[in-house]
Amino acid sequence: MDPRRVLVFREVARSGSLSAAARGLGMTQSAVSQQLRLLEREAGVPLLLRTTRGTRLTEAGEALLRRADAVHTALHLAGQELGALSQLRAGAVRLASFPSGTATLVPPAVRSLHADHPGVEVTLVETEPPEAWASVLAGESDVALVFGYDGPPHDDGSLAWVPLGVEAMYLVLPPDQAVPDALGAPWLAERDWVAGCERCRQHLVACCRAAGFEPRLLHESDDYVVVQSLVAHGLGVTALPELALSAFRHADVVVRRVDWFGRRHVGIVHRPGAERVPVIRALMERLQESARVVLA
Known part of the structure; x- marks a missing residue:
């Protein structure tokens, strides 16, 4: 069954009429009626009985409403969770870093991130650049702080490189x-x-x-x-x-x-597109700020 039609059905069941549901959903009454017909066709049984006073649920409709309420609740909670992540009220990011970078660049960056967004969790693994690079490729880390001598680390195009300093x-x-x-x-x-x-x-x-x-x-x-x-x-x-x-x-x-x-070239590597994830972007920005001070 189409979950969008299930949610339309829920609105009709909770409001008690097609006209009230249409107003609540911002749809026309005929569009609501069409969605209900399609849903009943998918279900294979009648879900609503139309009366002069509105609508009444069938036994099948009562059963579906319980599931529809669960779908509505799950989507509502998902929206709240995604909102928290997008606004950095929550979230987690995994960082791998080489030892001297861990001692100098990481602490002020993580402290700054925690100060601005206390709900964000940063986990750190200290490891040398080849292993840190591999951990990002394997999905074990989101961001890795790495270095290369006389240039960035060898890049095969699998990860994005963000230079921090030399x-x-x-x-x-x-x-x-x-x-x-x-x-x-x-x-x-x-x-x-x-x-x-x-x-x-x-x-x-x-x-x-x-x-x-x-x-x-x-x-x-x-x-x-x-x-x-x-x-x-x-x-x-x-x-x-x-x-x-x-x-x-x-x-x-x-x-x-x-x-x-x-000289050593220090930078961040991450999977292409990961910079659009708010919590990853926020950590990368803090590492860049830290590098501007430490590597100035």
């Missing part, structure tokens, strides 16, 4: 080493190195090779706090991006900007 790379050195003003390949080739995540390690090695030496990698950690602690204790040198140093800066390290380490 961060510089820095050489991080122990405090007690005699560091030359010109950091050349011969001096750096003699250092021990601390490497980060797999992609960061690959980028580090590629940059060092391009500069003319092979880095001697002795230590590895995905944690930029651990990496800086190792460097601070004289166990090696490393390269870290701006966000990692903004999130945590060990008091006993020396930081030098080195252009040949390139």
Whole structure:
């Protein structure tokens, strides 16, 4: 049965006459009558008896009215729920983010979203860009905060990319080493190195090779706090991006900007069209605001 005709039938049953139902629905009486005839044809039994005083429900009509009331209630509740979502009185969004982005860009963005829309729930999973990208593709996350070295991450067209900013790379050195003003390949080739995540390690090695030496990698950690602690204790040198140093800066390290380490491009990826979902759009806007401050 056509649910629209069921709702017309409900209005007739509740108002007691075709003319009253027509006024309530903003339809002509003949249009209401036609919808009822079609509904009875679909039902296969009479639903209403016309009398001089209006209409009276048959037994089948009584049964259908109970269902029609349930349909009307469900649609009313759906309208209220959709209204709450569209006006951000409710809703949930799932975010995946790499560690230094989680520490710097995410907290002010989520705090701002909660301040404006307390009913919105944000869930966060911390993961590196390849896994974050995959989680959006798999539908496990709505938005992912990711980065790419010297350009956005490789894009096969499956996700939309929203750039947030570009961060510089820095050489991080122990405090007690005699560091030359010109950091050349011969001096750096003699250092021990601390490497980060797999992609960061690959980028580090590629940059060092391009500069003319092979880095001697002795230590590895995905944690930029651990990496800086190792460097601070004289166990090696490393390269870290701006966000990692903004999130945590060990008091006993020396930081030098080195252009040949390139730059990291930070941005958001999401499924095409997801930006039209109010709660997703609201989180993305807050992340953009956060990036304008942190990556300024």
